Amino acid sequence: MEKVKSECIYCGVGCRLNYVAEKGEIIRVEPVKDDDVSEGFPCLRGLTINEVIRKNRIIKPLIRETKEEDFKEASWDEAYWFIFNHLKDLEGNEVLFIPSGKTSNENAYVMQKFARAVLKSNNVDGCCSRLCHANTISALNMVFGINGSPGRIEEADTRDLILVIGSNPASNYPVIFSRIVRAKAKGTKLIGVNSPLNETSRFCDINVQVKPDTQLVFINGLINELIRKGVPEDRKSIQGFEQLAEAVSEYTPERVSKICGIEKELFEKVVETVYSSKAFGIMHGMGLTQSRNGFLNVVSLLNLLILKGGVLLSGRGEINVQGMGDVGGVPPGFLPSLVSRDRLEEAWGVELSEEAGLNMIQALYLNPVKAVFACDVNLALSLPDLESLHKKLKEMFIVLLHHHFNYTVNFANVVLPIAMLIEGNGTITNWERRIRLVRKVVEPPGEAKQAWIIFKELSKYFGCEKLFPYSDEKEISREIVELVPAYRNVNVEEVYSGEDGWGAKKPVFTRYVPVHYEGVDYPVSKKYPYIMVAVRTPLLFLHNELTSLSETLMNANRKDIEACYMNPEDLKREGFSDGETIILSSPCGSLKVRVKADATVISGTIKMYIHSEKTPVNRLVPLNYTFNTFTPNYKSVAVGVRKDAS
Numbered sequence: 168m169e170k171v172k173s174e175c176i177y178c179g180v181g182c183r184l185n186y187v188a189e190k191g192e193i194i195r196v197e198p199v200k201d202d203d204v205s206e207g208f209p210c211l212r213g214l215t216i217n218e219v220i221r222k223n224r225i226i227k228p229l230i231r232e233t234k235e236e237d238f239k240e241a242s243w244d245e246a247y248w249f250i251f252n253h254l255k256d257l258e259g260n261e262v263l264f265i266p267s268g269k270t271s272n273e274n275a276y277v278m279q280k281f282a283r284a285v286l287k288s289n290n291v292d293g294c295c296s297r298l299c300h301a302n303t304i305s306a307l308n309m310v311f312g313i314n315g316s317p318g319r320i321e322e323a324d325t326r327d328l329i330l331v332i333g334s335n336p337a338s339n340y341p342v343i344f345s346r347i348v349r350a351k352a353k354g355t356k357l358i359g360v361n362s363p364l365n366e367t368s369r370f371c372d373i374n375v376q377v378k379p380d381t382q383l384v385f386i387n388g389l390i391n392e393l394i395r396k397g398v399p400e401d402r403k404s405i406q407g408f409e410q411l412a413e414a415v416s417e418y419t420p421e422r423v424s425k426i427c428g429i430e431k432e433l434f435e436k437v438v439e440t441v442y443s444s445k446a447f448g449i450m451h452g453m454g455l456t457q458s459r460n461g462f463l464n465v466v467s468l469l470n471l472l473i474l475k476g477g478v479l480l481s482g483r484g485e486i487n488v489q490g491m492g493d494v495g496g497v498p499p500g501f502l503p504s505l506v507s508r509d510r511l512e513e514a515w516g517v518e519l520s521e522e523a524g525l526n527m528i529q530a531l532y533l534n535p536v537k538a539v540f541a542c543d544v545n546l547a548l549s550l551p552d553l554e555s556l557h558k559k560l561k562e563m564f565i566v567l568l569h570h571h572f573n574y575t576v577n578f579a580n581v582v583l584p585i586a587m588l589i590e591g592n593g594t595i596t597n598w599e600r601r602i603r604l605v606r607k608v609v610e611p612p613g614e615a616k617q618a619w620i621i622f623k624e625l626s627k628y629f630g631c632e633k634l635f636p637y638s639d640e641k642e643i644s645r646e647i648v649e650l651v652p653a654y655r656n657v658n659v660e661e662v663y664s665g666e667d668g669w670g671a672k673k674p675v676f677t678r679y680v681p682v683h684y685e686g687v688d689y690p691v692s693k694k695y696p697y698i699m700v701a702v703r704t705p706l707l708f709l710h711n712e713l714t715s716l717s718e719t720l721m722n723a724n725r726k727d728i729e730a731c732y733m734n735p736e737d738l739k740r741e742g743f744s745d746g747e748t749i750i751l752s753s754p755c756g757s758l759k760v761r762v763k764a765d766a767t768v769i770s771g772t773i774k775m776y777i778h779s780e781k782t783p784v785n786r787l788v789p790l791n792y793t794f795n796t797f798t799p800n801y802k803s804v805a806v807g808v809r810k811d812a813s
């Protein structure tokens with residue numbers, strides 16, 4: 168029996184875990200007592216990884232010419248030729264690459280290098296980043312000049328007040344939330360601003376249920392009142408203060424109360440509490456970012472952060488979503504995390520395309536490409552307007568690199584088996600930009616390989632193998648440190664000895680950027696009178712592809728993830744009975760679901776979980792996104808309800 172210290176495979180908190188392995192199999196997962204991140208208390212998802220790692224695995228390359236055919240098993244050589252023959256005549260801009268936040272920095276880096284240097288495609292766009300926190304990164308870049316969070320996890324311990332807005336850390340970031348609960352026992356106050364209420368709400372001293380997509384009004388109103396009550400001189404001298412004060416002056420408590428649908432007295436209580444705070448913290452999530460106003464929402468939140476001199480504690484979704492973006496998993500022109508094109512050409516010794524790359528919304532819906540390389544993602548469930556997406560995916564040549572069979576396999580022409588994160592060596596970067604070593608715990612099953620090895624091998628078929636001279640992950644890490652400015656000070660040797668490294672975190676500048684509420688964009692009508700809010704539940708992760716394989720997690724989960732939830736009054740008015748099957752519809756699709764009464768849901772809204780493949784909530788989400796980052800609006804979708812006549 169051996170014990171290997173490595174990383175969790177799930178969320179962006181990035182806990183270290185001890186994997187106990189015997190005869191090549193993980194038999195148990197244990198906490199790492201001295202882990203700075205988890206403090207020896209990782210969550211149940213991490214501790215049950217042994218239950219999911221070997222089930223439902225892809226163990227051989229699979230190919231098929233058309234989507235109607237069954238897959239046939241292929242050798243790696245056959246699969247590579249198959250890919251080469253389908254891609255050799257395409258232009259670079261006709262191919263999209265989707266790297267993953269679930270694999271290592273080294274895998275993501277090599278994938279984007281293959282895209283840019285071999286196929287001359289700048290269409291590189293990480294799935295989790297685009298769909299979740301592209302607005303956060305973009306706003307941080309505008310306000311602080313950095314592409315990562317300036318906050319650190321231990322700062323949660325020293326806050327006297329934490330504003331949790333559009334986020335449910337009790338469910339999504341249990342390790343950060345444990346620190347918050349501990350701080351609360353010592354007097355830290357918690358304000359929750361969410362719609363609907365969630366698992367975090369019952370820990371909050373003040374709960375504010377704002378109407379969906381009105382948080383910007385709430386934040387601007389808060390800033391306005393804080394300025395009116397008095398701001399320390401050093402915060403007033405920061406660039407943009409006068410403009411901010413003028414811009415927020417129209418967000419009076421009366422207006423906040425009206426637009427957000429909250430009592431004025433409740434808002435004033437929040438103002439008083441925030442004003443009195445001496446050590447302020449903010450935690451935000453997708454309730455703020457996955458909206459047409461997502462970018463403006465986060466900019467406004469950062470204005471509040473600067474005004475209060477607070478710290479940002481917001482986590483990120485997948486274990487390496489921060490690192491994947493850092494090492495080039497985004498189109499150039501959008502947060503150029505790598506060095507300039509000239510420097511890349513010099514370092515790699517090839518000419519690169521000058522074209523601005525497309526992001527995944529552009530490349531899949533607006534200006535569809537002909538081929539897609541998708542690594543460790545379930546894009547056929549994750550994206551909006553699934554019906555139209557599926558039609559488009561059927562017309563594209565799709566290469567899916569994955570470790571488990573998932574829904575997206577149905578749309579692939581080629582499926583290549585890859586190793587999971589802990590079946591290879593490398594590094595990840597957590598939400599704090601803390602760079603951590605991933606140690607191989609067990610060998611991948613069957614013929615699965617690390618993604619970087621697959622791209623290295625495939626490059627030979629394009630005559631470009633010289634671009635990938637690596638014999639191990641450490642050599643790739645060295646190249647990353649050379650070419651990613653934010654990682655310039657990282658000591659690769661230290662990271663590979665198990666010490667955490669740090670990417671750049673210090674703001675390059677600090678400025679207020681005034682932003683205005685531009686109204687909501689859900690056309691509620693007689694036909695679609697409700698606003699659907701998509702949420703997550705504790706224990707389950709993303710679309711539940713992996714967590715559904717854990718008996719422990721599925722037994723512990725108490726939520727019906729295939730139902731939708733309505734306020735009891737709405738349920739009664741519609742004439743539905745609790746548990747009845749109804750039809751939910753939106754302008755782009757419909758779903759048959761059970762409806763359940765839930766008093767925590769605001770009247771006029773409907774809550775639905777994102778996790779089930781059987782009730783894919785994104786079938787109802789139209790293609791509607793933040794104007795500059797293309798992050799879809801998943802959180803406020805106009806829907807109609809009717810009885811199921813069948």
Ligand code: SF4
Nearest residue numbers: 175178182209210213
């Ligand atoms: Fe894994 Fe996130 Fe849980 Fe930590 S908090 S054990 S990283 S899922």
